[in-house]
Amino acid sequence: MEPKKKNVFASAASRIPIKLLDAVIIVGILAIAVLIPFLSSRGGFTVSFDSSGGSEVETRRLRYGDEIEEPEEPVRENYVFEGWYYDSEGKRKFDFDGAYAEESLTLYAVWSPLAEDVPASAE
Amino acid sequence: MSDKILLEMESICKDFPGVRALDNVSLKIREGTVHALMGENGAGKSTLMKCLFGIYTKDSGKIILDGKEVSFKNPKDALEHGVAMVHQELNQALKRNVMDNIWLGRYPKTFGFVTSERQMYKDTKKIFDELGISADPKMIMSKMSVAQRQMVEIAKAVSYNARIIVLDEPTSSLTEQEVGHLFRIIDMLRERGCGIIYISHKMEEILKISDDITVMRDGTHVTTEPASSFTMDKIIKLMVGRELTNRFPEKTNKPGEVILEVEGLSSKYNQVEDVSFKVRRGEILGFAGLAGAGRTEVIENLFGISSRSGGSIKLHGKEVKNRNAAEAIKNGFALLTEERRSTGIFGILNICENTTISSLKKYKRGKLVLSDKLRRKDTEWAIKSMRIKTPSQRTQIRTLSGGNQQKVILGRWLLTEPEVLMLDEPTRGIDVGAKFEIYQLIVELASKGKAIIMVSGELPELLGVCDRICVMSGGKLVGEVDASRTSQEEIMALAAQNV
Amino acid sequence: MSFIQRYKTMDKTERANYRKEFFINNSLYMFLIAAVVVIQFISPHFLSGPSIVNIISLSAANLPIALGIAGAIILTGTDLSAGRIVGLVACVSASLLQATGYPNKMFPDMPTLPLVLVFVIALAIGALVGLINGFCTAKFNLHPFIVTLSTQLIVYGALLMYLMIGNNNGQSISGLDSSYTGFITGSFLSLGRTPIPNYVWYALIITVIMWFIWNKTAFGKNMFAVGSNPDAANVSGVNVKRVITLVFVLAGIMYGITGFIEAARIGSNSAATGLNYELDAIAACVIGGVSFVGGIGKIRGVIMGVVLLRLIFVGLTFLSIDANMQYIIKGLIILVACAIDMRKYLVRK
Numbered sequence: 001m002e003p004k005k006k007n008v009f010a011s012a013a014s015r016i017p018i019k020l021l022d023a024v025i026i027v028g029i030l031a032i033a034v035l036i037p038f039l040s041s042r043g044g045f046t047v048s049f050d051s052s053g054g055s056e057v058e059t060r061r062l063r064y065g066d067e068i069e070e071p072e073e074p075v076r077e078n079y080v081f082e083g084w085y086y087d088s089e090g091k092r093k094f095d096f097d098g099a100y101a102e103e104s105l106t107l108y109a110v111w112s113p114l115a116e117d118v119p120a121s122a123e
Numbered sequence: 124m125s126d127k128i129l130l131e132m133e134s135i136c137k138d139f140p141g142v143r144a145l146d147n148v149s150l151k152i153r154e155g156t157v158h159a160l161m162g163e164n165g166a167g168k169s170t171l172m173k174c175l176f177g178i179y180t181k182d183s184g185k186i187i188l189d190g191k192e193v194s195f196k197n198p199k200d201a202l203e204h205g206v207a208m209v210h211q212e213l214n215q216a217l218k219r220n221v222m223d224n225i226w227l228g229r230y231p232k233t234f235g236f237v238t239s240e241r242q243m244y245k246d247t248k249k250i251f252d253e254l255g256i257s258a259d260p261k262m263i264m265s266k267m268s269v270a271q272r273q274m275v276e277i278a279k280a281v282s283y284n285a286r287i288i289v290l291d292e293p294t295s296s297l298t299e300q301e302v303g304h305l306f307r308i309i310d311m312l313r314e315r316g317c318g319i320i321y322i323s324h325k326m327e328e329i330l331k332i333s334d335d336i337t338v339m340r341d342g343t344h345v346t347t348e349p350a351s352s353f354t355m356d357k358i359i360k361l362m363v364g365r366e367l368t369n370r371f372p373e374k375t376n377k378p379g380e381v382i383l384e385v386e387g388l389s390s391k392y393n394q395v396e397d398v399s400f401k402v403r404r405g406e407i408l409g410f411a412g413l414a415g416a417g418r419t420e421v422i423e424n425l426f427g428i429s430s431r432s433g434g435s436i437k438l439h440g441k442e443v444k445n446r447n448a449a450e451a452i453k454n455g456f457a458l459l460t461e462e463r464r465s466t467g468i469f470g471i472l473n474i475c476e477n478t479t480i481s482s483l484k485k486y487k488r489g490k491l492v493l494s495d496k497l498r499r500k501d502t503e504w505a506i507k508s509m510r511i512k513t514p515s516q517r518t519q520i521r522t523l524s525g526g527n528q529q530k531v532i533l534g535r536w537l538l539t540e541p542e543v544l545m546l547d548e549p550t551r552g553i554d555v556g557a558k559f560e561i562y563q564l565i566v567e568l569a570s571k572g573k574a575i576i577m578v579s580g581e582l583p584e585l586l587g588v589c590d591r592i593c594v595m596s597g598g599k600l601v602g603e604v605d606a607s608r609t610s611q612e613e614i615m616a617l618a619a620q621n622v
Numbered sequence: 623m624s625f626i627q628r629y630k631t632m633d634k635t636e637r638a639n640y641r642k643e644f645f646i647n648n649s650l651y652m653f654l655i656a657a658v659v660v661i662q663f664i665s666p667h668f669l670s671g672p673s674i675v676n677i678i679s680l681s682a683a684n685l686p687i688a689l690g691i692a693g694a695i696i697l698t699g700t701d702l703s704a705g706r707i708v709g710l711v712a713c714v715s716a717s718l719l720q721a722t723g724y725p726n727k728m729f730p731d732m733p734t735l736p737l738v739l740v741f742v743i744a745l746a747i748g749a750l751v752g753l754i755n756g757f758c759t760a761k762f763n764l765h766p767f768i769v770t771l772s773t774q775l776i777v778y779g780a781l782l783m784y785l786m787i788g789n790n791n792g793q794s795i796s797g798l799d800s801s802y803t804g805f806i807t808g809s810f811l812s813l814g815r816t817p818i819p820n821y822v823w824y825a826l827i828i829t830v831i832m833w834f835i836w837n838k839t840a841f842g843k844n845m846f847a848v849g850s851n852p853d854a855a856n857v858s859g860v861n862v863k864r865v866i867t868l869v870f871v872l873a874g875i876m877y878g879i880t881g882f883i884e885a886a887r888i889g890s891n892s893a894a895t896g897l898n899y900e901l902d903a904i905a906a907c908v909i910g911g912v913s914f915v916g917g918i919g920k921i922r923g924v925i926m927g928v929v930l931l932r933l934i935f936v937g938l939t940f941l942s943i944d945a946n947m948q949y950i951i952k953g954l955i956i957l958v959a960c961a962i963d964m965r966k967y968l969v970r971k
Binding site: 036 | 646649650653657665667726793794796797889890938939940941942943944945946947950951954955957958961962964965
């Protein structure tokens with residue numbers, strides 16, 4: 001018969017004493033129990049606004065459930081502000097109505113160029 | 124040999140839920156003696172040893188080593204106090220070499236942390252020379268024979284300066300020659316003043332090698348007497364508690380016409396060459412020979428799990444290819460393998476699953492769904508006919524005794540309704556009572572018309588159960604004898620031909 | 623003897639021992655449930671109607687991939703290519719089901735294809751990669767870790783190349799046809815006022831089918847036998863190579879289903895879709911009792927693992943723990959789950 005393939009995991013692990021595993025389990029659970037409140041207190045979601053060439057908009061740090069308020073419209077020379085979008089290509093617009101923080105987010109400003117022709121009446 | 128008592132186990136009791144495994148059992152091992160421990164499975168021998176080595180905690184009683192009371196926490200603790208165990212199924216790191224295995228955990232170091240290969244080699248060689256072992260300390264364990272690996276275990280025990288060495292079924296995988304070598308080593312250990320606890324079912328050996336014999340039955344100590352006062356019948360009677368006039372059942376099978384013809388069988392990757400024989404309906408054909416002679420390889424070839432380079436197999440006159448196990452089963456062949464732990468049982472699964480795995484096709488309703496009811500029914504049948512002792516169908520098979528596990532696998536094969544049933548060492552590691560039951564089952568199956576091929580290293584067993592015996596030597600079939608008219612000597616002479 | 627009878631006959635030390643074992647083996651579950659209770663206390667909206675629907679939906683989205691990977695784990699292997707396969711299938715499905723008239727459509731001249739056709743394509747892709755995984759593992763005796771690591775990279779490369787074809791040029795694919803999104807994320811049943819998306823029911827159906835396969839077919843029994851002891855399985859007449867191959871093909875099909883659902887669920891698919899999905903799936907399996915030892919696993923365990931894991935991560939979000947920090951917790955949970963698994967089955971007592 002061909003040589004038998006041993007379960008590598010099994011033959012290595014069977015020599016580990018129970019006490020070590022018990023320790024791993026207890027320490028692991030305690031670590032999780034401690035980390036959760038710790039990370040929670042230092043936690044929060046960052047909502048950053050990439051103005052893609054316009055004036056800078058401050059990044060917000062919010063906790064879960066906090067409302068995301070629409071910031072002041074950024075300005076950019078020769079461009080019209082179209083709105084904040086999930087992606088830089090302008091495919092999905094972000095709706096501020098009822099939006100609340102549930103994950104970290106980067107919103108992108110989408111611009112369209114100002115019209116070329118100036119009305120004749122402008123002086 | 125002296126009368127000084129090295130190890131005394133006094134009035135040991137151990138209970139498990141619902142059963143009293145040890146009831147005030149005592150054992151006294153004298154310095155420089157071989158003390159045999161005999162009893163059926165379930166008699167309590169291994170429980171007693173597990174209490175000694177700290178694997179179980181005894182409920183009451185004392186263990187006294189060299190006059191001091193001890194209580195070992197685990198086998199390593201016992202080993203460090205000079206009490207060592209050489210297991211039946213060796214627990215060794217097969218990918219490492221001999222030295223690593225012996226010195227695992229206490230490598231000789233230079234500069235405090237670098238392991239010194241040279242020192243290990245020297246120390247190992249010293250022990251080997253003392254014991255007369257000729258193996259190479261640098262050899263990888265997996266390349267050594269079972270006999271040699273056993274020697275390494277014994278050498279390991281000696282390296283711990285063990286005063287008490289427990290040998291559990293040491294000769295089950297050894298040839299005559301290797302047994303002789305083992306006995307010489309045991310003698311040497313005896314000279315050095317060690318106490319050897321020898322656990323075995325092979326009564327001829329026990330009578331030859333032991334000084335004292337202790338018989339246990341049903342968790343109690345029956346008697347301890349010098350070996351000279353025992354005969355085989357006496358031992359059996361004490362172990363079983365009743366007269367067992369025959370070790371072997373009455374042969375009620377009557378061989379009929381030839382149904383299996385094997386011609387020119389040669390295997391690709393081992394030395395089996397040009398083996399031809401016939402088996403008749405209702406016949407029990409034995410295969411004898413030394414370890415490595417090719418007995419197992421022949422039936423593995425027949426079953427399709429070993430590659431063939433030539434030869435033909437004809438069942439009922441029709442040629443069958445048996446290219447793999449599934450095909451062989453379909454053609455009506457079954458193979459009970461030598462090592463049930465590695466190639467027989469699915470340890471984690473329960474009895475029902477172990478029993479029905481080879482015949483799942485039978486339980487299909489439609490093309491897909493398996494009927495649990497039919498599976499349970501067949502498992503019930505297997506448990507009843509094989510007289511398997513188990514609390515339920517859903518117990519995990521690895522909690523059963525060796526004998527019962529073997530019966531489950533036998534049940535598995537019978538459910539495939541084979542015509543040719545091939546058994547490789549069917550009673551290895553099984554006690555006398557269960558052995559008899561298995562012989563009975565084999566004879567019963569033969570009398571129902573099955574053709575049975577039985578490979579065994581125990582000549583008395585072959586002579587007692589088989590009708591004819593084929594003898595293998597060096598990969599070739601060197602002789603075929605009538606079991607009722609041959610002798611152990613004749614078979615051994617044939618077996619030694621091509622060595 | 624039933625368990626209750628056995629417990630009654632145990633003596634004091636054995637009872638204490640049994641309690642200790644029970645406590646440690648289930649310590650992770652107890653801890654996680656306690657954590658859920660605490661989080662609910664701190665942030666009462668955690669177990670509110672809409673939130674529960676959200677948790678169930680996220681679990682349902684992760685269930686098929688976990689069920690697929692569970693098969694590989696039962697065979698004492700693993701499948702690192704799962705996530706990327708989901709990503710590939712998601713992107714392909716999305717690209718074939720974009721709304722007509724969508725400006726950035728990848729194949730602008732393609733009409734709306736029937737959903738069934740795209741579903742079959744999704745399954746086929748998953749099955750194909752699964753076939754490669756299974757074949758290489760079975761035929762060449764390679765460890766699934768190595769094989770699936772390679773396929774993971776190959777599939778990722780294929781995905782990157784796919785995103786460049788047609789009108790796409792590597793962008794993300796969105797603007798899916800409403801029949802597709804309606805089929806997956808639409809709903810006909812609501813909990814209170816929150817609609818339950820359709821894919822929850824699809825996941826349920828798939829779970830039932832997998833339960834059936836695992837428990838009522840010869841293939842399922844063979845899978846557990848091969849996982850428990852491949853040599854014994856071979857001797858018992860099981861075609862080990864075929865079983866291994868089919869387990870991976872089945873897993874691949876599961877990943878295909880996940881991808882098909884995922885594309886519509888998240889709406890915008892890119893090369894990053896599917897990244898590291900297998901980690902969550904494997905974690906869920908280990909927590910749910912599918913052991914690395916092989917041959918052990920229950921469908922209800924996988925379900926429980928997926929739901930529990932999701933509960934915790936939504937909970938952590940409620941505590942304002944950022945996704946990046948959640949990885950640490952995730953890693954620790956997996957570590958503890960593996961230690962418990964090892965302790966249960968491997969350590970010789």
